[in-house]
Amino acid sequence: MNPLVQLAAEEEQNPLIPPIPELVIGLLAFVIVFGLLAWKLLPNINKVLDERREAIEGGMEKAEAAKTEAQSVLEQYKAQLAEARHEAARLRQEATEQGAVIIQEMKAEGQRQREEIVAAGHAQIEADRKAAASALRRDVGKLATDLAGKLVGESLEDSARQSRTIDRFLDELEDGASTAEAAR
């Protein structure tokens, strides 16, 4: 038998009229779902979500604190570095100045020592010359007198005459030396 023919014979059921057993089963099925979710599962997950949010916020706070600390340490280091640079520059400046002063002092000292040495040399030379001159004068006078005595045969004991003659000779000698020097 064709099922469609059989269907046509059946009483048409209005699809908008709910069959009571299905309504009951539907409500039951929903209440099971709602009951378990509301009683246990959703409170469970809510608790965990709250924990997670707290964990994340705590982590963020920690990170914030670490960042602030790092910032302050960095600033400290920067300040220290700037200070060190400043100090180094100051020391360099000071060293330069000190060096200049030392060089100046050394120069002055050197100059002074040189002058001292030169002066001492001059004095020595002068003294030597004087000593040499007087010794020479004495020896030359004696030699000349001896020589002249021998040559002339006559005693030149007369000291006045003697010394006058010697002096004249020596003066001539000196004059000759200075003119020779001037000519040179």
Next chain:
Amino acid sequence: MSADPTQVLAFETDCHIFEGCGFPAPGLHSFLFKPLVGDGDSDLYFNKPMLLALLGSIVIIAFFWAAFHKPKVVPGKLQMVAEAGYDFIRRGVVYETIGKREGEKYVPLIVSIFFFVWMMNLWSIIPVAQFPVTSIIAYPLGLALIVYVLWVSLTFKRHGFVGAFKNFTGYDKSLGPVLPLAMLIEFFSNLLVRPFTHAVRLFANMFAGHTLLLLFTIASWYLLNGIGIAYAGVSFVMVLVMTVFELFIQAVQAYVFVLLTCSYIQGALAEHH
């Protein structure tokens, strides 16, 4: 089985085009099931939609149990998926319409309704089941009644008797002489029609969707003879297209159902309506 007047599957008729039998079009009989257990004439029976409804509950419970019974602060994959669904309803629907402060205590109800409706709709395209439970009016109506009772009792609790009456009738003095008419219409539309439309919107969508799927499925089989094979191919493509479309509609209808629920609750809690 083929003598069963209810739920005749197309291939059970073994009838093709050009073989002298008519097209076994889907109709109301496609939504009637012979009881699996018990007698269809009495109220003591158990049929396929009932089985699917209970199975659906078990599936939802199993899913959320697996995801949430021992939730971790650092979630696994399953927990993450379940959390995404939960959070979507909580933030995207409840907080958006009712607000966070007042809405928090309705979150479990709304989440349950959403996943229940969605699961019942999903049966439509799950092989072997292939029947949306919500295309039987009893199931959406049950949910709509729960929402209705909650909404009406909340309105009375929040506004008192006179306030609730004003709330239901949209009392607004500025309407002047039209006020009695407006109040009558509002009263009718809110208190009497609202649960009906709430349930029927879901029911009719799933009913129509299932009928369309049936139509193209039966046609694919019925046309499978001679030149009809070409048309059967087209019809089968339509089956695939409609299946994907239904997948979309199922989620949308579940979403619309809970969105309306929230807007009703919000209306009941609002100070001025």
